[in-house]
Amino acid sequence: MTNEVAIKSSHHVVIVGGGFGGLHAAMSLGNVDGVRVTLIDKRNFHLFQPLLYQVATGGLSPADISSPLRSILNKQRNVKVLMGQVKDIDPVQKKISLSKSEITYDSLIVATGVSHHYFGNDQWAETAPGLKTVEDALEMRRRIFMAFEAAEKEDDIEKRRAWLTFVVVGGGPTGVELAGAIAELAYSTLKKDFRSIDTAEAKVVLVEGLDRVLPPYSPDLSAKAEESLVKLGVKVQTKALVTNIADHVVTIRQGDQIETLPARTILWAAGVKASPVGKILADHTGVELDRVGRVMVESDLSIKNYPDIFVIGDLANFRKPDGASLAGVAPVATQEGKYVADLISKRLVGGSLPAFEYNDAGSLSVIGRHSAVADIGKVKLSGFFAWLIWVFVHIYYLIEFDNKLVVFIQWTWSYFTRKRGARLITGDESLGQIGVDDRGDYFVVPRIKVKTPA
Amino acid sequence: MTNEVAIKSSHHVVIVGGGFGGLHAAMSLGNVDGVRVTLIDKRNFHLFQPLLYQVATGGLSPADISSPLRSILNKQRNVKVLMGQVKDIDPVQKKISLSKSEITYDSLIVATGVSHHYFGNDQWAETAPGLKTVEDALEMRRRIFMAFEAAEKEDDIEKRRAWLTFVVVGGGPTGVELAGAIAELAYSTLKKDFRSIDTAEAKVVLVEGLDRVLPPYSPDLSAKAEESLVKLGVKVQTKALVTNIADHVVTIRQGDQIETLPARTILWAAGVKASPVGKILADHTGVELDRVGRVMVESDLSIKNYPDIFVIGDLANFRKPDGASLAGVAPVATQEGKYVADLISKRLVGGSLPAFEYNDAGSLSVIGRHSAVADIGKVKLSGFFAWLIWVFVHIYYLIEFDNKLVVFIQWTWSYFTRKRGARLITGDESLGQIGVDDRGDYFVVPRIKVKTPA
Numbered sequence: 001m002t003n004e005v006a007i008k009s010s011h012h013v014v015i016v017g018g019g020f021g022g023l024h025a026a027m028s029l030g031n032v033d034g035v036r037v038t039l040i041d042k043r044n045f046h047l048f049q050p051l052l053y054q055v056a057t058g059g060l061s062p063a064d065i066s067s068p069l070r071s072i073l074n075k076q077r078n079v080k081v082l083m084g085q086v087k088d089i090d091p092v093q094k095k096i097s098l099s100k101s102e103i104t105y106d107s108l109i110v111a112t113g114v115s116h117h118y119f120g121n122d123q124w125a126e127t128a129p130g131l132k133t134v135e136d137a138l139e140m141r142r143r144i145f146m147a148f149e150a151a152e153k154e155d156d157i158e159k160r161r162a163w164l165t166f167v168v169v170g171g172g173p174t175g176v177e178l179a180g181a182i183a184e185l186a187y188s189t190l191k192k193d194f195r196s197i198d199t200a201e202a203k204v205v206l207v208e209g210l211d212r213v214l215p216p217y218s219p220d221l222s223a224k225a226e227e228s229l230v231k232l233g234v235k236v237q238t239k240a241l242v243t244n245i246a247d248h249v250v251t252i253r254q255g256d257q258i259e260t261l262p263a264r265t266i267l268w269a270a271g272v273k274a275s276p277v278g279k280i281l282a283d284h285t286g287v288e289l290d291r292v293g294r295v296m297v298e299s300d301l302s303i304k305n306y307p308d309i310f311v312i313g314d315l316a317n318f319r320k321p322d323g324a325s326l327a328g329v330a331p332v333a334t335q336e337g338k339y340v341a342d343l344i345s346k347r348l349v350g351g352s353l354p355a356f357e358y359n360d361a362g363s364l365s366v367i368g369r370h371s372a373v374a375d376i377g378k379v380k381l382s383g384f385f386a387w388l389i390w391v392f393v394h395i396y397y398l399i400e401f402d403n404k405l406v407v408f409i410q411w412t413w414s415y416f417t418r419k420r421g422a423r424l425i426t427g428d429e430s431l432g433q434i435g436v437d438d439r440g441d442y443f444v445v446p447r448i449k450v451k452t453p454a
Numbered sequence: 455m456t457n458e459v460a461i462k463s464s465h466h467v468v469i470v471g472g473g474f475g476g477l478h479a480a481m482s483l484g485n486v487d488g489v490r491v492t493l494i495d496k497r498n499f500h501l502f503q504p505l506l507y508q509v510a511t512g513g514l515s516p517a518d519i520s521s522p523l524r525s526i527l528n529k530q531r532n533v534k535v536l537m538g539q540v541k542d543i544d545p546v547q548k549k550i551s552l553s554k555s556e557i558t559y560d561s562l563i564v565a566t567g568v569s570h571h572y573f574g575n576d577q578w579a580e581t582a583p584g585l586k587t588v589e590d591a592l593e594m595r596r597r598i599f600m601a602f603e604a605a606e607k608e609d610d611i612e613k614r615r616a617w618l619t620f621v622v623v624g625g626g627p628t629g630v631e632l633a634g635a636i637a638e639l640a641y642s643t644l645k646k647d648f649r650s651i652d653t654a655e656a657k658v659v660l661v662e663g664l665d666r667v668l669p670p671y672s673p674d675l676s677a678k679a680e681e682s683l684v685k686l687g688v689k690v691q692t693k694a695l696v697t698n699i700a701d702h703v704v705t706i707r708q709g710d711q712i713e714t715l716p717a718r719t720i721l722w723a724a725g726v727k728a729s730p731v732g733k734i735l736a737d738h739t740g741v742e743l744d745r746v747g748r749v750m751v752e753s754d755l756s757i758k759n760y761p762d763i764f765v766i767g768d769l770a771n772f773r774k775p776d777g778a779s780l781a782g783v784a785p786v787a788t789q790e791g792k793y794v795a796d797l798i799s800k801r802l803v804g805g806s807l808p809a810f811e812y813n814d815a816g817s818l819s820v821i822g823r824h825s826a827v828a829d830i831g832k833v834k835l836s837g838f839f840a841w842l843i844w845v846f847v848h849i850y851y852l853i854e855f856d857n858k859l860v861v862f863i864q865w866t867w868s869y870f871t872r873k874r875g876a877r878l879i880t881g882d883e884s885l886g887q888i889g890v891d892d893r894g895d896y897f898v899v900p901r902i903k904v905k906t907p908a
Contacts, residue, residue: 043878043879044599044603044877044878044879045877045878045879061515061516061517061518061876062515062878062880063515063876063877063878064515066878068647068877068878070644070647070648071647071877074646074647075646080649080650081647081649082606082607083603083606083607083879084607101607134878134880135880138880145498149498149537152536153536153537153538153555190524192528192529193522193524193525193528193535194524195534195535196534405863406860406863406864409859409860409863410860422515422517423498423499423517423522423525424497424498424499424516424517424520424522424588425497425498425499425537426516426588426589426592
């Protein structure tokens with residue numbers, strides 16, 4: 001009475017990670033004869049990460065941008081989904097270890113991505129959370145909306161100002177999107193909701209180390225993006241570094257100038273570091289890692305000396321013929337996943353494929369309610385039309401149909417009303433995450449880490 | 455530059471609690487001359503509790519059934535919303551204390567509701583969570599879906615069976631709705647999603663102490679409800695008591711029979727206990743409390759000897775002329791909130807109101823995907839038509855327009871596809887709430903309570 005399919009003697013592909021790379025590899029292998037697939041992920045859902053900042057700013061719910069992996073893959077009878085975490089990889093015996101079991105593979109695809117990186121200042125993590133998981137987004141959401149609640153109750157002008165100061169560290173797409181969304185909240189969405197404070201007095205600061213925001217884009221688009229941000233009310237500080245975060249004060253160095261800015265809400269969108277699975281791979285195969293721990297891959301996305309092990313997505317460092325590395329974005333991961341799936345299928349019938357080549361359809365980044373920048377080959381767009389493209393591209397790529405519909409409705413609704421429906425402050429009351437204190441004072445208590453029994 | 459309104463010398467109504475009672479009182483007082491209102495709630499949102507079981511079973515997201523209190527009330531310029539928790543009430547000086555501030559009132563409306571009650575077995579709370587808050591619902595959701603994940607990885611037949619056994623304690627509306635939804639998940643929604651287990655082998659047990667489910671309804675509707683549940687695959691045990699919960703085993707006594715049932719997922723929908731604010735009131739005013747701590751109110755919903763203090767909603771025990779108490783349901787709370795608001799307005803111009811009278815429009819309870827029971831005065835309905843009424847009534851009463859639309863779409867979608875989009879397993883990884891363990895073993899680690907600094 002089980003659903004087990006008779007797939008005994010087939011080629012077993014194990015995929016670790018259900019993000020864009022891993023999921024698209026699994027989907028591409030779903031209907032291939034002679035192949036069975038096991039997709040392993042820590043979570044039971046695929047997360048559409050490009051829209052995670054909207055969860056962090058109360059525009060969408062986690063489920064709107066997530067789909068259960070089992071549900072996406074349930075028609076592909078040769079794919080098995082397993083919740084678990086990789087502890088070790090044995091490339092000689094061709095097996096991986098989970099906490100309490102082992103799985104052998106014929107081909108292995110590693111797509112475990114990256115997390116945030118504090119450049120050696122891990123103590124900043126509690127004060128300045130990053131944005132990679134659903135929990136990260138809910139934590140950001142909690143802090144952003146709690147800050148306004150606390151300001152409403154604060155009589156001291158200086159303290160109130162600190163509650164109303166939001167610092168976003170990092171001027172890449174995530175930082176730009178976060179800063180734009182917070183500015184919109186403060187200067188428009190929440191304006192009529194408070195009685196003691198004027199939310200428009202809030203200060204939103206975006207700090208970027210390089211000389212312009214959105215460094216991967218062309219300089220004129222970066223300039224347009226900065227212009228849009230400033231118009232929204234964001235203070236953009238480029239060539240600026242955060243040198244310290246402590247006691248609700250951010251220290252920012254810009255050239256010779258050092259500024260200390262009291263701010264209760266600091267959001268981290270600056271650095272990435274590779275998933276620890278990269279290190280596990282390197283330890284056993286000798287493959288080279290780059291500065292942030294990403295795996296250097298060959299031209300077919302396999303790793304040196306191990307043609308049956310592939311690394312794709314954000315965890316892979318793939319150098320183009322011109323020496324530049326591909327960016328850690330969803331389209332790259334998706335194309336890599338499909339390529340590796342094709343390559344494995346081809347190999348099974350004795351064939352092969354030319355080296356992987358990324359087909360760059362362009363980059364898109366949104367700034368506030370109805371502005372975006374688009375870098376589509378020779379076409380560079382900014383403003384409302386770029387935003388429309390952004391909306392349709394993102395809705396098009398959302399995995400499940402009901403998500404598309406729900407997101408489209410939420411967006412249409414908030415476009416016309418400027419409302420944001422998902423502004424809930426939630427958390428675990430026992431951890432003090434919910435601000436029941438009437439001055440919001442213990443909202444800044446760090447989340448206490450508790451070891452889980454082995 | 456603040457939004458403070460000039461409302462100095464007006465009658466100050468303080469409302470504690472933003473559920474159905476408190477919110478409707480605030481809305482009714484929103485446009486009354488000479489009145490200013492402060493609405494205090496621990497949370498920043500109103501929760502549409504009747505649909506919370508849908509969050510617990512992955513049908514809806516928390517934000518779909520929640521609305522920010524500030525957003526609902528932002529057009530009512532005489533209403534101020536404050537996040538906070540009541541610590542004390544002084545009925546003589548007419549003031550309430552929050553953690554760090556005091557607020558004086560002219561009229562006080564207490565609407566802080568109830569939480570769950572384990573009849574003296576508080577140690578069951580970790581193993582058998584109840585359903586009152588958004589966090590409760592996410593915890594239930596996590597446990598329900600983790601149980602299927604763990605079963606998928608379990609080789610031992612007995613252990614697997616325990617993972618696939620779901621016990622719902624309490625046959626009131628919440629218990630019936632939960633049991634129906636889990637049965638639907640197991641026997642329909644998830645059927646194609648797993649490879650090693652057949653989810654249809656799951657066992658869903660509903661335990662009720664009285665002789666029928668939905669005891670407040672008429673006996674024939676209770677019978678219809680039980681019939682529908684059985685058809686969905688739920689094992690209904692009436693006149694049955696849970697006498698122990700320990701080590702993943704539930705002990706159920708039914709007459710002389712004692713059954714010990716291994717079950718990893720136990721959900722509590724049995725008893726309620728009043729919010730501690732009831733006790734605070736009793737200590738200072740001598741007002742009588744009932745067996746579960748609810749406040750006995752007068753015929754105008756005020757408390758004895760204190761005509762300026764009102765208790766409404768689930769926290770109030772209002773006896774009808776026939777001696778029976780009103781049930782703790784949303785329509786009662788809503789009508790009580792409106793009545794008290796009207797009474798306060800009338801009193802300000804020297805008038806009064808006759809005693810409160812509940813206008814019972816009927817009761818509705820849903821069972822599974824397209825069945826419900828409706829008890830509308832002399833009209834008793836069951837089946838699909840009752841379900842349609844249930845759908846429209848609930849959508850009608852959802853507070854904000856975008857919530858109505860989103861919920862309607864999610865329901866239409868899942869009605870035709872049987873899919874449930876919000877099946878995310880989330881939680882705090884540092885607490886072991888996320889099941890990264892490949893056998894799901896530490897998913898049952900109790901959430902460790904950490905004291906928040908004062």
